[in-house]
Amino acid sequence: MPVAVAASGDTNVVEDLYGILRVLSDGTVVRSPDPPEFCPITFPCDHPSVQWKEAVYDKGKNLRVRMYKPSGGGEQAGRKLPVLVHFHGGGFCLGSCTWGNFHSFCLRLAAEAGAVVLSAGYRLAPEHRLPAALDDATGFLEWLREQSVSTEAEDGWLTEAADFGRVFITGDSAGGTLAHHLAVRAGSATPKHGDDVDSVTIKGYILLMPFFGGVDRTRSEALEFLLAEEPFLNLAVLDRFWRLSLPEGASRDHPIANPFGADSPGLGSVEFPPVLVVSSGTDLLHDRTVDYAERLAGMGKPVKVVDFPNDPHGFFTQDPWSETTGELIRLVSVFVVDSCVSVAAPKTA
Structure with missing residues (x-):
């Protein structure tokens, strides 16, 4: 209580x-x-070209999703829109799809990316330690599949605009970690055939400064000026997030925290669709993010890396209406378009 x-x-x-x-x-x-100090009530609740509504996707757990679509959806233009499933950050301990900063980012993402955005909540630690959040993210995708084949899903609000054949999983910080693990689960599953073909096609994953960890410190974590207590996100805070969110007694090399830890599943055989990884130069997690992308690329996975060298962790939720956030959304939009285009192989003479 x-x-x-x-x-x-x-x-x-x-x-x-x-x-x-x-x-x-x-x-x-x-x-x-x-609400936290970094989530002022002055964030706009609405956008002139975006419709949004909220729904409960898991009644038993009271888990909510905020759904956004450009005004008129895709149906008025005679086409449906790609779907961006978004999981918020907060170290698995904080955050909500209802917080003003996440809400504002999703409003702008829907408007400028021309996409349906689904911002899904999940249970938080330490009341619900990992893998609870990952299980909830998996459950949300099951809900989405049900919506895609239901004739009564949310009275058509979502289905009339959403192209379930063009779905992307996005995540900010801890949400990016969820996106990675969803990719591994999907890429390790046995392909479906015949009547069991999936009604939702995931075309790609977008990891925005994912929250990874490990017992051994990286250079960006170990730099002394980042160890001070003053910065908003410092090493002590990162450790506290892991201490509160991982299973009792687990170290930061737990598979959910460290995708390359001793007990983590190998990724070589996992089928990945295109992956966009976004890093920031002043982020303590910078080296882990870059190392993650480089390892995937070394395995032959279709990964693209974009770096914002002068910006902090999660800058797009700290200031959703900034020029830099607009550039990030533009890059996401390009990635979505490129990932959906099928390039025919050149003909041989």
């Missing part, structure tokens, strides 16, 4: 994430009812 928020100096507080989430010495988890 919710309890009063403990004071920041309370000696009973053993874990504290920005005052938004506190864990007390008896194991009680206290979440603030107020």
Whole structure:
């Protein structure tokens, strides 16, 4: 049950994430009812060219999805639109599809990418430790499949605009980690045949500064100026996220945290569609992100890397209406178009 928020100096507080989430010495988890300071209420709730609505995709867990589509959807233009399934960040401990910064980013993404955007919530740690979030993400894709074949799905609001043959999985930070694991699950599954053909076709994955970890520090994590307590996202905070979200007793080399850890599944035989990996130069996670992309490329996977050298982790949710965020969305749009184009093989003489 919710309890009063403990004071920041309370000696009973053993874990504290920005005052938004506190864990007390008896194991009680206290979440603030107020939006975080980095999510001001001044973020716009609407966009002149985007329609949006909210639905519950898992009633038992009360998990919600916010759905966005350009005004008129794709049906008025005589075509349906690609679908971007988006999972928010927050170290698996924080965040919601209802937060103003995530909402604003999805509004702009739908408008400027010309796509249906589905921002899906998932259960958070430490109340629900991993793999709960991954199970929920998998469950959301099952819900999406049900919507794609249902004649009564959300009274047509989604199905009239969404092209379920052009679906992309996107994720910010922890959401990017979910996108990776969804790709591995899908790419390791036995292909379906005949009447069992999947009604949803995933054309690609977009990992926006994914949240990966490991026991051994990378250079970008170990730089002394990044270890200070002042920055919004520092090494102590990253470790706290993993400590609260991974299964009890697990290290940062757990397969969910480290895709290349000793116990992680090999990726060589996994079939990947095109993957876009976005990194940022001032991000503690920069080296892990780049290493991830380089390893995939070394295995022959179709991966493209884009780097924003002067920007921080998650800049597009910190300032969803910035010029740089607009450039990111443009790159995502190009990736979506390119991944959907089938290039015929050249004829031989």
